[in-house]
Amino acid sequence: MIGYLTRRLGQALLVVAGVVTLTFVIMRLVPGDPAVAYAGPKATPEQLAAASRQFGLDQPLHVQLWNYVRDLVTGDWGTSLRTRQPVREDLFTAFPASLELVGAALILAIVVGIPVGVLAARHKARLPDLGVRLGSMLAVSVPVFWLALTLQTVFASHLGWFPVAGEYDASLDTTSPLTLWTNITIVDALITGNWPIFTSTLDHLVLPALVVAAYPAGVIAQMTRAALIEESGQEHVRLERALGFGETTILTRFALRPALNPVLSLIALVFAYSLVNGFLVEAVFNWPGLGRYAFNAITSADTPGIAGVTLLVAVVYVLVNLVVDLLQGVIDPRVRTR
Amino acid sequence: MIRVRDLRVAYGDRVVAEVPELDVGRGECVAIVGESGSGKSTTLLALLGLTEGARVSGEVSVCGVDVMKARPRALRAVRGAKAALVIQSPQAALSPTTRLGVLMRRALRLHGVTGGPSLTGGAGSTGGPGTMGKGARGIDAVMAQACEAVLLDPAILRRYPHEISGGQAQRFAIAMAIALGAEVILADEPTSALDVTVQAEVVGVLRGLREERGLAVLLVSHDLALVSTIADRVLVMKDGVVVESGPARHVLRDPDHPYTRELLEALP
Amino acid sequence: MTVVEPRRRLPRMPDRLAAFGAVLLVLIVASALFAPWLAPYEENDPRPLDKLLEPSSSHWFGTDHVGRDILTQILYGGRTSLAIAAAVLAVSALVGVTLGVVAGYAGGWIRDVIMRITDIFLAFPALLLSLALAVVLQPSVTTVILAIAVTWWPWYARLSASVAASVSTRSYVDAARCLGVPAPVIVWRHVLPNSITPVLVQLSLDAGGVILTAAALSYLGLGAHEPTAEWGLMVQQGQALFTTNWWVVTFPGLAILVTAFAFNVLGEGLRSALDPRRTVIR
Numbered sequence: 107m108i109g110y111l112t113r114r115l116g117q118a119l120l121v122v123a124g125v126v127t128l129t130f131v132i133m134r135l136v137p138g139d140p141a142v143a144y145a146g147p148k149a150t151p152e153q154l155a156a157a158s159r160q161f162g163l164d165q166p167l168h169v170q171l172w173n174y175v176r177d178l179v180t181g182d183w184g185t186s187l188r189t190r191q192p193v194r195e196d197l198f199t200a201f202p203a204s205l206e207l208v209g210a211a212l213i214l215a216i217v218v219g220i221p222v223g224v225l226a227a228r229h230k231a232r233l234p235d236l237g238v239r240l241g242s243m244l245a246v247s248v249p250v251f252w253l254a255l256t257l258q259t260v261f262a263s264h265l266g267w268f269p270v271a272g273e274y275d276a277s278l279d280t281t282s283p284l285t286l287w288t289n290i291t292i293v294d295a296l297i298t299g300n301w302p303i304f305t306s307t308l309d310h311l312v313l314p315a316l317v318v319a320a321y322p323a324g325v326i327a328q329m330t331r332a333a334l335i336e337e338s339g340q341e342h343v344r345l346e347r348a349l350g351f352g353e354t355t356i357l358t359r360f361a362l363r364p365a366l367n368p369v370l371s372l373i374a375l376v377f378a379y380s381l382v383n384g385f386l387v388e389a390v391f392n393w394p395g396l397g398r399y400a401f402n403a404i405t406s407a408d409t410p411g412i413a414g415v416t417l418l419v420a421v422v423y424v425l426v427n428l429v430v431d432l433l434q435g436v437i438d439p440r441v442r443t444r
Numbered sequence: 445m446i447r448v449r450d451l452r453v454a455y456g457d458r459v460v461a462e463v464p465e466l467d468v469g470r471g472e473c474v475a476i477v478g479e480s481g482s483g484k485s486t487t488l489l490a491l492l493g494l495t496e497g498a499r500v501s502g503e504v505s506v507c508g509v510d511v512m513k514a515r516p517r518a519l520r521a522v523r524g525a526k527a528a529l530v531i532q533s534p535q536a537a538l539s540p541t542t543r544l545g546v547l548m549r550r551a552l553r554l555h556g557v558t559g560g561p562s563l564t565g566g567a568g569s570t571g572g573p574g575t576m577g578k579g580a581r582g583i584d585a586v587m588a589q590a591c592e593a594v595l596l597d598p599a600i601l602r603r604y605p606h607e608i609s610g611g612q613a614q615r616f617a618i619a620m621a622i623a624l625g626a627e628v629i630l631a632d633e634p635t636s637a638l639d640v641t642v643q644a645e646v647v648g649v650l651r652g653l654r655e656e657r658g659l660a661v662l663l664v665s666h667d668l669a670l671v672s673t674i675a676d677r678v679l680v681m682k683d684g685v686v687v688e689s690g691p692a693r694h695v696l697r698d699p700d701h702p703y704t705r706e707l708l709e710a711l712p
Numbered sequence: 713m714t715v716v717e718p719r720r721r722l723p724r725m726p727d728r729l730a731a732f733g734a735v736l737l738v739l740i741v742a743s744a745l746f747a748p749w750l751a752p753y754e755e756n757d758p759r760p761l762d763k764l765l766e767p768s769s770s771h772w773f774g775t776d777h778v779g780r781d782i783l784t785q786i787l788y789g790g791r792t793s794l795a796i797a798a799a800v801l802a803v804s805a806l807v808g809v810t811l812g813v814v815a816g817y818a819g820g821w822i823r824d825v826i827m828r829i830t831d832i833f834l835a836f837p838a839l840l841l842s843l844a845l846a847v848v849l850q851p852s853v854t855t856v857i858l859a860i861a862v863t864w865w866p867w868y869a870r871l872s873a874s875v876a877a878s879v880s881t882r883s884y885v886d887a888a889r890c891l892g893v894p895a896p897v898i899v900w901r902h903v904l905p906n907s908i909t910p911v912l913v914q915l916s917l918d919a920g921g922v923i924l925t926a927a928a929l930s931y932l933g934l935g936a937h938e939p940t941a942e943w944g945l946m947v948q949q950g951q952a953l954f955t956t957n958w959w960v961v962t963f964p965g966l967a968i969l970v971t972a973f974a975f976n977v978l979g980e981g982l983r984s985a986l987d988p989r990r991t992v993i994r
Binding site for chain 2: 341342344345346347349350351352355359360361363364
């Protein structure tokens with residue numbers, strides 16, 4: 107287990123190093139001069155040179171890469187050209203909101219996807235299975251931004267069941283201000299007992315979370331179904347049948363746990379995908395997360411901002427994969443001894 | 445305990461097993477012998493109604509239940525509680541993520557065994573919510589006793605299938621049958637995946653059960669040496685058809701059918 | 713005498729779903745190819761007097777904010793989307809399979825280097841890397857193709873590397889090597905043909921994802937722009953009017969959904985026909 111752990115950690119570090127380099131390269135590809143973007147179009151040559159020196163742009167490339175890495179490690183993720191704030195602080199406020207959205211969506215997707223996958227496997231090649239397969243195919247084929255717009259127009263604008271946009275009712279900030287602990291609004295509201303903000307956030311969360319959940323729910327259902335069908339071909343299932351267990355019991359109590367292993371690594375992949383897919387949903391619902399930050403950065407050619415978001419998401423992705431690999435050892439005892 | 449007449453199992457147009465007559469009484473051991481693909485395992489599974497996707501016809505009665513006509517619920521009550529299956533590759537036959545004790549406990553709960561005064565008390569739910577605490581302790585006792593009956597340390601119940609040996613797994617499968625109070629044991633190649641010494645242990649356990657508890661054993665095997673030590677009567681199957689049957693002594697010593705002779709000559 | 717019959721199941725369902733996807737796809741491709749003949753109006757023909765008309769017999773899907781027929785724009789938009797998908801898949805399969813086959817056949821440090829680079833690209837969620845690249849380059853259809861292809865090739869590299877590695881250990885390849893057949897010839901004759909099938913299945917599975925990503929980039933204004941007809945762009949242009957004129961967003965979105973769905977269903981059917989155990993999702 108220890109050997110496995112260190113090998114896995116080393117791999118992750120290598121990937122992160124590559125990610126940093128790649129991000130750096132992409133940033134250097136930007137056609138405009140960051141110094142110009144920072145100092146403004148009317149800056150004098152002296153001001154330009156000063157900005158250039160400030161960003162270290164007068165150094166050779168490998169020195170710049172080295173400086174970039176050193177700054178990243180020491181926590182200096184650069185200064186946003188748009189907000190003129192340290193990127194790290196910007197991300198620090200934006201990331202929790204995205205996490206809140208994606209977390210809610212994934213919980214929804216798991217709660218729906220796994221039972222639905224079990225249902226399909228239980229009635230394999232019969233009508234419920236066909237329904238689940240069609241439904242999950244539609245869920246993974248729907249363009250998120252369109253689904254977001256549609257749900258927003260139907261359920262918020264026309265029917266008025268849910269708020270149109272935002273994370274919670276901004277007027278609550280004055281009537282019942284929120285104490286921040288984790289920066290995740292709904293969690294903070296819950297632990298500080300701030301019910302007005304909690305219910306308002308929940309209300310605002312429903313539609314965007316539903317949209318973000320569509321894709322993961324679809325793939326989780328498909329994967330659960332496939333894994334369960336494969337698992338129920340295993341020999342142990344014959345013994346369980348011979349012991350008199352019903353089909354549903356066999357699927358949920360005996361086959362589901364070994365089958366969950368591939369589903370779990372899938373959830374990790376889907377988490378990162380949903381985080382970025384959520385960017386589009388954030389744009390539609392004006393959710394104050396990474397997506398909105400990224401878009402503002404994009405429209406104002408804020409390279410450090412874009413680089414920061416890219417880097418953060420890639421690192422999160424690597425971390426999630428790492429955690430899942432370790433978790434698999436907990437779910438399937440055979441992995442531990444490997 | 446087992447009564448089969450004119451059993452015929454077919455997948456599509458292919459008949460894989462045809463058994464005109466098979467009876468196993470209390471305390472009796474009958475063996476079905478044949479090479480792989482002869483339809484002997486299919487016959488065994490048909491007794492429990494486990495031949496999925498097959499067309500099955502004939503009369504099959506196990507412990508007084510008509511397997512062909514029984515509703516799924518009645519059929520599931522027979523499986524495990526009255527007729528227990530012991531299959532060939534022991535580890536693969538146990539769910540990899542379930543501890544042995546958890547599997548056994550679930551099976552006991554399923555069939556309503558709570559560990560009351562009668563240890564062999566099979567189906568029929570007697571454990572109401574009020575007796576839960578006592579029931580749980582009772583179940584533990586039943587499980588431990590069942591393990592001891594097959595010479596297993598009850599500590600094995602805390603292990604996962606990949607942590608035990610093949611012989612232990614096979615004996616555990618038999619222990620489940622005991623704990624559930626099964627009256628019939630259907631053993632499908634119970635020893636072929638085991639070492640010779642372990643084989644002897646398992647055979648000893650099976651023979652003991654039969655003698656002490658009066659269990660009926662239907663054994664499926666290609667191992668004539670094993671069969672000769674334990675079986676009272678023998679059926680020889682080839683290509684889905686019973687070619688010879690009769691008392692073990694007669695069939696094994698003085699076979700009528702050339703195929704049986706061939707099998708016997710192949711013995712080392 | 714009692715007879716137990718096997719339970720009835722839906723007849724060969726996966727094949728039917730896949731066939732359904734294939735038929736749908738043929739229809740979509742045909743309607744894009746024959747758009748000039750099928751479309752009721754000229755492409756990109758604004759008629760200010762006819763703007764924002766509801767769906768009717770003369771404009772089945774209504775008209776947009778400058779008076780273009782939405783059905784016509786969708787038919788022409790299909791050309792853009794399918795062309796982008798084809799280009800992305802061609803580029804990424806070409807790059808990915810080449811690198812993958814080299815890695816799988818060569819093995820050793822060459823394989824290690826190529827695979828580690830692949831890992832790094834795979835660590836970026838596809839849409840994010842595409843986003844970053846699309847920002848760096850100028851918004852255009854070519855940008856969309858490049859940006860998506862950059863995130864897509866590693867999957868083909870990884871897939872064909874594993875196939876190539878297993879093929880190159882087979883005895884006939886060993887025999888060829890012993891006979892002094894040069895490596896490029898072995899790769900071309902034996903390794904490549906064996907890597908093609910899984911890659912083709914992967915291509916059909918991926919086409920849906922590429923169409924969704926391309927539409928998303930265009931929706932964000934990073935891809936196709938006027939006067940090119942593109943579904944994502946149509947959704948973007950219509951979104952401000954969605955509450956009052958439902959058709960301007962609904963129909964282009966449905967076009968994306970149906971196309972991605974057709975590809976996904978077909979790819980899934982092909983995959984389960986060839987290898988029922990593996991499920992590739994990302």
